[in-house]
Amino acid sequence: MRDIVIVGGGPVGTMLACVLAVGGLDVEVLEQRSQPSLRSRAIGIHPPSLRALAAIGVADALLDRAVRIREGEVRSDGHRLGQLSFERAAPGYPFVVALPQYETESLLRARFETLRPGRYRSGVTMMGVRDRGDAVVVSTDSGTIEARFVIGADGARSRVREAAGIDWRQLGQSETYLMGDFVDPASIGTASIGTASLGTAPIGTAPVNAGAVLYFERGGVVESFPLPGGRRRWVAMTDFLATDADSADLAALIRHRTGVRLPEPLGAASAFAVQQRLARSMQSKPVQVPGGPMSRPPAVGRIVLVGDAAHEISPIGGQGMNLGWLDAVALGPALQRALLEPAVAASVLAHYDRSRRSAGRRAALQAGFNMSMGRPAHGVRLRARNALVRSLTLPPANQIVARAFTMRWL
């Protein structure tokens, strides 16, 4: 019997596996994919996550590959509304870093392979889980495994959550976006691109902005972030899920809204819809062991959720993966304690459930605010929004906003 089986070897499951292995636990990861996904999803990694990555020995390799973003700029209608510096946001890591999710996942898998060779089992699909009271039985397409605790790190469509009978509720409304990666003129020293510069200076006279840029425009928000390898990610809010749109459509939309003419695309554009959902609990209901001794410890729910399986947060603001990693940082020691001291297992896991659901609610609120700021606006609403953005980028509000954007309160 294993201490822990983790269902789902995405960024959160693999991070948790590393945390548990570093803590000396016997852990195995089941991942249904036989080949890693190359879908471009999370890019932003915040200072609290960098500290967590340092604790498992991954931060240096990640920092070597990632781009450091030290500031963000907000623009509207060709003008700069304000600027936000991340320099004072977090001691030790005065920046947010950007790296494509598949590269981050690959670093985490490599680290776990060093810590527990052969325990990341690709191509194994979980089919069902059953809490027996003293252990959980996991059925897979290649046999059954038993573990003291089973962790559902299997993403927003979690089968573990469903099998554990945990409800999932939607918060707020859904939004749609189109994103794509393009050559980054800043990385090749070009002073301007097309009809407008990315920075504040007039066309053709200054380096373009190498940080993050948010364009709060009448037709909806456009966001732009640097990526390693001379690339830049562009994301634009759309009126509908534009699944047929290509990178030329995205470039045309961005030019129409912001005046920025994008250079050549790197790969296809992709449309996505975001919604926010939270699980009603991050832990299954306890099951009593039939006929056990009278003095047994309180029963504990042995199926626990982390990451998107527990909370799906809008990518606008780049929090989902980071929030899941912070779940892992909290869950690692809680599981260690639950295994060593069964008498306190129920209370430490109840604390994990309460504190991480509350972090999930805060992240969802913040992402909801980000999404509402990015909606189309005209006339008085546009002027009021711009005034609010200006005030949020000035002292003292700017420090609070920088802390929120670097996930210091999660």
Ligand SMILES: Cc1cc2nc3c(=O)[nH]c(=O)nc-3n(C[C@H](O)[C@H](O)[C@H](O)COP(=O)(O)OP(=O)(O)OC[C@H]3O[C@@H](n4cnc5c(N)ncnc54)[C@H](O)[C@@H]3O)c2cc1C
């Ligand atoms: C466009 C976009 C941009 C984003 N940008 C950011 C960002 O900048 N910053 C940020 O923090 N977040 C961002 N996110 C969110 C981030 O991608 C997710 O929060 C993150 O992937 C969640 O990780 P996870 O490990 O919980 O789940 P997932 O990444 O969904 O991984 C779950 C894993 O479980 C496996 N699995 C599922 N079912 C089973 C089964 N039955 N048996 C075995 N394995 C199974 C899957 O194959 C998968 O590998 C973005 C998301 C999108 C869509």
